[in-house]
Amino acid sequence: MHLVLRQLGRVEYEPTYAAMQAFTQTRSSDTSDELWLCEHAPVFTQGLAGRADHLLCPADIPVVATDRGGQVTYHGPGQVVAYPLLDLRRAGYFVKEYVYRLEEAVIKTLAHYRVTGHRVSGAPGIYVRLDDPSSHTLLPQRPKKAGSDLAAQRKGSAPDALGPDFTGLGKIAALGIKVSRNCTYHGLALNVAMDLQPYARINPCGYAGLSSVDLSTIGVTADWAEVAELLGQKLKAYLTP
Numbered sequence: 661m662h663l664v665l666r667q668l669g670r671v672e673y674e675p676t677y678a679a680m681q682a683f684t685q686t687r688s689s690d691t692s693d694e695l696w697l698c699e700h701a702p703v704f705t706q707g708l709a710g711r712a713d714h715l716l717c718p719a720d721i722p723v724v725a726t727d728r729g730g731q732v733t734y735h736g737p738g739q740v741v742a743y744p745l746l747d748l749r750r751a752g753y754f755v756k757e758y759v760y761r762l763e764e765a766v767i768k769t770l771a772h773y774r775v776t777g778h779r780v781s782g783a784p785g786i787y788v789r790l791d792d793p794s795s796h797t798l799l800p801q802r803p804k805k806a807g808s809d810l811a812a813q814r815k816g817s818a819p820d821a822l823g824p825d826f827t828g829l830g831k832i833a834a835l836g837i838k839v840s841r842n843c844t845y846h847g848l849a850l851n852v853a854m855d856l857q858p859y860a861r862i863n864p865c866g867y868a869g870l871s872s873v874d875l876s877t878i879g880v881t882a883d884w885a886e887v888a889e890l891l892g893q894k895l896k897a898y899l900t901p
Contacts, residue, residue: 669700680845696743700735714863728836731866738854765894781843783824786833830873
């Protein structure tokens, strides 16, 4: 699979969103896949499942309704945004594996900075332990293998009955995707060195009280361009069949 990497720099959200849609709508079976890396001016984006009550106080930050999955999230300077524009049929894998590969690329990017990224069952994205970002200790709330929920129920417990457990965690990367005619757009955002205050104006990804963090707040000094280049390399590697 040939993946064309495009570094867009800082671009406005709405024209970029429109460009992704146009690219996807007009591409053919011969169109090369692309990966766009960029940074946005402050904006809240609302997914198809988004609820107005998760926008607590947007104030002067614009809100853009989109056709991606998920709830509300924030984009702003100091965040690497990656938009893979892939033909999944040609790649040979389905959406669930696509999401796994996106998350794995983020996990490997964080590992370069000695930060351990974690998955949380039922909540796409990547999280870190706030008390020890480098800890490799497995989360009890990590996704379980098939059959483990049944075993838990037989023991009289249902760990996911109340929804995801974010105790002691901060979200460092968010995912929101769209698949149209087997082709992907939208993507993921990795927080590098941001003003995190706007996250307090929303329930991030629809979860009240969910902490959002970036590399700088957990002690990692990294340049945006450096992280963007590394994430781009990891995405190219993990999205290749």
